[in-house]
Amino acid sequence: MLGIECTAHTFGCGVVSSEGTVLSNTKAEYVPKTGGIHPREASQHHAAKASSTIRDALKEADLRLSDIGAVAFSAGPGLGPSLRTGATVARMLSLLSGRPLVPVNHCIAHIEVGRMVTKEEDPLVVYVSGGNTIVSAFSDGRYRIFGETLDIALGNCLDSFARSLGLSHPGVPKLESLANEGRSFIPLPYVVKGQDVSYSGLLTMAVRKIKDSDPRDLSLSLLEVAYGMLAEVTERALAHTEKPSLLLTGGVARSPRLQRILESVCREHSSRFYVVPPDLAGDNGAMIAWAGYLAIKEGLTAPIESSYIRPKWRLDEVEVPWRG
Amino acid sequence: MTLIKKGAEAELYRGKWQGFDVVFKRRIRKHYRNPDLDSYIRTSRTSLEAKLLSESKRLRVPTPIVYFVNLQNTEIVMSYIPGTPLKKMIPDMDVASIKQYFSTIGDRVGRLHKGGIVHGDLTTSNMIVKDGNVFFIDFGLGEYTLDLEARGVDIHLMRRTLESSHHEVSKIAYNSFISGYSGVMGGETEEVLRRVSEIRRRGRYVEGER
Numbered sequence: 001m002l003g004i005e006c007t008a009h010t011f012g013c014g015v016v017s018s019e020g021t022v023l024s025n026t027k028a029e030y031v032p033k034t035g036g037i038h039p040r041e042a043s044q045h046h047a048a049k050a051s052s053t054i055r056d057a058l059k060e061a062d063l064r065l066s067d068i069g070a071v072a073f074s075a076g077p078g079l080g081p082s083l084r085t086g087a088t089v090a091r092m093l094s095l096l097s098g099r100p101l102v103p104v105n106h107c108i109a110h111i112e113v114g115r116m117v118t119k120e121e122d123p124l125v126v127y128v129s130g131g132n133t134i135v136s137a138f139s140d141g142r143y144r145i146f147g148e149t150l151d152i153a154l155g156n157c158l159d160s161f162a163r164s165l166g167l168s169h170p171g172v173p174k175l176e177s178l179a180n181e182g183r184s185f186i187p188l189p190y191v192v193k194g195q196d197v198s199y200s201g202l203l204t205m206a207v208r209k210i211k212d213s214d215p216r217d218l219s220l221s222l223l224e225v226a227y228g229m230l231a232e233v234t235e236r237a238l239a240h241t242e243k244p245s246l247l248l249t250g251g252v253a254r255s256p257r258l259q260r261i262l263e264s265v266c267r268e269h270s271s272r273f274y275v276v277p278p279d280l281a282g283d284n285g286a287m288i289a290w291a292g293y294l295a296i297k298e299g300l301t302a303p304i305e306s307s308y309i310r311p312k313w314r315l316d317e318v319e320v321p322w323r324g
Numbered sequence: 325m326t327l328i329k330k331g332a333e334a335e336l337y338r339g340k341w342q343g344f345d346v347v348f349k350r351r352i353r354k355h356y357r358n359p360d361l362d363s364y365i366r367t368s369r370t371s372l373e374a375k376l377l378s379e380s381k382r383l384r385v386p387t388p389i390v391y392f393v394n395l396q397n398t399e400i401v402m403s404y405i406p407g408t409p410l411k412k413m414i415p416d417m418d419v420a421s422i423k424q425y426f427s428t429i430g431d432r433v434g435r436l437h438k439g440g441i442v443h444g445d446l447t448t449s450n451m452i453v454k455d456g457n458v459f460f461i462d463f464g465l466g467e468y469t470l471d472l473e474a475r476g477v478d479i480h481l482m483r484r485t486l487e488s489s490h491h492e493v494s495k496i497a498y499n500s501f502i503s504g505y506s507g508v509m510g511g512e513t514e515e516v517l518r519r520v521s522e523i524r525r526r527g528r529y530v531e532g533e534r
Contacts, residue, residue, distance in 0.1 A: 144488040150477075150523070185360040194445045194465060194481035224358040231356055236332035240449060240489075264356040269330070 001296075002057070002068045002093065003289025006086025007078025007106050008131055009037050011046040013057035014286030015068070018293060020116045024060035025279060025286040026053050031169050036160070043081035050089045057285065065097045070301070072292020075103035076313035078131070083309040091304050100301040102292040106283075107132060107315040110276075111143060112294060113287035114249040118274040124243040126234050126262065129250035129282070130155035133197065133230070134315060135237045138323055145316045146241065147195035147233040154226060155252045157199040161222055164207045165215055175219050176257055182220025186213055190225050195236055197229045227261050235265045245272035251282040294322040333369075333464060341391060341401050349373075351398040351464075366398040369464050374400050376441055376463040383439040385432045386459040405461070407454030414448060414490050414497075422493050423500040428458055430504025433478065436460075437516075438508055442467055442474045446482040448489060476519030479505070483520070 005012035005027075012027035028049035030042045058065060073090030076083060094101040110132075111125050125143070127134045133154045135147035152160075155172070162171025165178075188205050191198040206222045238246065246266050252258060253276050266273040280287060295301075298321045325339035325348065337348040351366040374393045377400075381387055388402035414422065429451065436443060443450075444465030452459040467474065482501060486494035506513035 139488070140491065144491075145484075146488055185358050187361075187364070190361070190365065192465065193477045194447070195484070196477075196481070221358075224361055228354075228357050228361060231354075232332065239330070239332045240447065261356040 001289040001293040002054075002071050003104070003109075003285040003287070003292055004054075004071070004073040004086050004090045004093070005106075005109075005283050005285045005288045006046050006082050006089070007074050007076070007283060008082055009042055010283040011049050011053055011086070012283060012285035012288075013054045014284055014289045015057055015061040015063060016286050016289040016293060018069075020290060022280070022286045023063070024057045025284050026056040026060065027284055028053050035163070036156075037079065039079045039081045042079065043085045046082060046085045050085070054089070054093070065093065068093075068097055068099055070094075070100045070102055070292060070296050071097065072102040072104045072288050072295070073307075074106040074109065074288050075308070076310035077106060078311060080309070080311045083311060087307060087309050091307060094304065100296065101304060101307050102296050102300060103302050103307055104288050104291045104295060105313055105315065105318045106288075107134065108143065108318055108320070109287040109291035110249045111136070111247070112291045113280050113284075114247045114274070114276045116290050117277060117280060118247060120245050120247060120272070120274055122243060123245040123247035123274065124234070124238055124241055124271075125247050125249060126230070126253075127250045128154045128230065128248070128252035128258070130159060130252075132250060133199070135195070135234055136315060137237065137241045137243055138320065139241075141323075142318065142320055143315050145314075146237040147197070150193065150196050150198045151200040152203065154197075154199060154230060155250075157203045157226060158222070158252070160203055161206050161219075164210060165219070172252065172255060175223065176255060178216050179220040179223045179257070182214075182216040182218075184214075184217050185224065186217055186221040188221050188225045190229060192229050192232050195233050195240075197233055199226060199229075202226060223257060227255075227258050230258070231261050231265050234262060235269070238265065238269050238271060243271065245274060248273075248275040249281065250276075253281040254278050298322055331462075333366075338404055344391060345404045345406075346391060346401050347388065347404045349400045349402065367395055370398045370400060371395060373463045373466065376466045376468075377402065379439070379468075380436060380441060380460065380463070383435045383441070385435055386457055387463075388459065388461060405452045405454055405459045407452040407459065409449050410451040410453055410458065411448035411489065413453055414493065417493075419493075419496060422497050425453075425458065426497045426500035427504035427507075430501035430506075431508055432458065432460065432504075433482070433501075434505040434508025437475050437478070437505075438512075440468055440470050442469055442471075442478045444478065446478055447485045472515060472519050473523075475516050476523050479516060479520045480523045483524075 014025040015023040030045035133149040167174040263273045325337040329336040392401040450462045
């Protein structure tokens with residue numbers, strides 16, 4: 001199974017076997033010169049890097065295109081221009097190889113790759129990245145959303161703040177090492193609404209305080225508040241759903257501080273804590289390939305002419321028949 | 325004292341206080357949280373929750389009676405409600421009782437909103453049914469406000485809880501809830517519902533209006 005990931009700043013290609021072994025997982029990342037992702041520039045980057053990334057993936061897996069059983073691609077959610085580029089590449093691969101095309105929901109892929117590597121049957125999932133902040137659990141045929149951000153994503157908030165401090169990409173690790181030197185806590189807006197969080201006010205206030213605060217203290221405070229909010233809604237969801245374990249996935253899953261915090265939440269609720277390994281945490285093609293494999297076993301393929309992208313495809317709209 | 329529930333932010337113990345059958349709600353230290361942030365959150369929520377519980381009674385919304393508040397221990401002592409969480413009852417309910425319960429719940433949330441209170445965490449685990457009467461508990465995320473946004477979020481959360489935990493009856497329950505709610509809120513209902521669908525669309529990746 002081959003998977004093409006192309007929702008935001010990463011073009012990724014992964015090859016996964018039907019036993020869930022990652023044979024290769026190559027990627028090319030678009031890094032803007034200034035500011036955040038420029039959607040058109042990102043898609044141009046992806047178009048330019050697609051063929052070499054795919055070639056490398058096949059070479060590393062020691063396979064030819066004709067050896068592939070099917071082609072999966074991330075159909076959404078994500079940035080339109082990136083999604084269209086990825087979908088075009090995937091359709092071409094499908095036509096070239098004569099293999100079926102499988103559209104995959106990007107969020108589902110983050111969750112399923114986590115279940116694949118941890119072998120955990122039914123965890124509560126915390127999915128945090130630059131574009132998503134979702135607390136979800138499987139119930140009656142779908143991944144239901146128990147908590148999410150009401151505005152910007154956690155990764156978005158931290159990245160934007162890191163850029164405002166003048167830190168280069170990737171910002172979160174640098175923010176965390178700055179925070180390790182922080183001494184005093186600066187009050188910032190802590191916004192939890194029921195099971196949901198809101199990060200936009202926190203970001204605005206943190207940026208406003210840059211000019212008259214110690215950046216180390218401010219980084220510490222921002223991270224403590226941002227992660228604290230997530231930990232609180234996670235804990236509520238854990239108490240509410242009574243799931244036996246927690247799975248942390250998505251790009252921000254790489255944060256050691258966040259891992260420690262959620263691990264401590266789990267300890268208090270006697271739940272097992274799992275985190276997706278770093279190479280599968282951020283956007284990647286292997287996760288798309290694996291989710292595509294689960295889908296094709298259920299016959300979920302799409303004819304080329306109706307393989308539309310869905311930029312606003314919500315996680316809880318997707319039927320998940322492979323989990324009975 | 326026996327531990328009856330270890331919630332997300334507090335531990336609930338059942339015991340006796342001055343001869344009354346009570347629940348001790350103790351907000352516990354979160355070791356993963358920065359100590360300053362932690363103590364601020366615990367103290368302010370304890371004091372606000374105690375006020376909201378009492379104030380809600382004045383709006384004729386059934387809540388536990390607050391007997392004592394200890395801010396040093398971030399603890400509230402309140403009456404014990406010998407009932408069952410609504411969440412556990414819904415799977416065995418017929419359509420008629422779902423309609424009746426949710427219309428009552430809508431009426432009570434309407435009274436809170438009209439009286440300047442939002443609950444902040446309207447889940448079916450936070451509603452206790454005793455002799456057919458619905459008690460509201462856990463005002464830990466509540467606030468005093470007449471703000472349209474806060475009211476909208478309150479209703480949005482109710483709807484989300486129904487969809488995630490009780491999706492097989494969520495439409496009936498939600499419609500009954502809204503009819504009860506509009507009975508109190510009258511002409512203001514429409515404005516709140518408009519905000520609810522706006523909040524829903526604001527969430528990431530909602531395809532069109534639903």
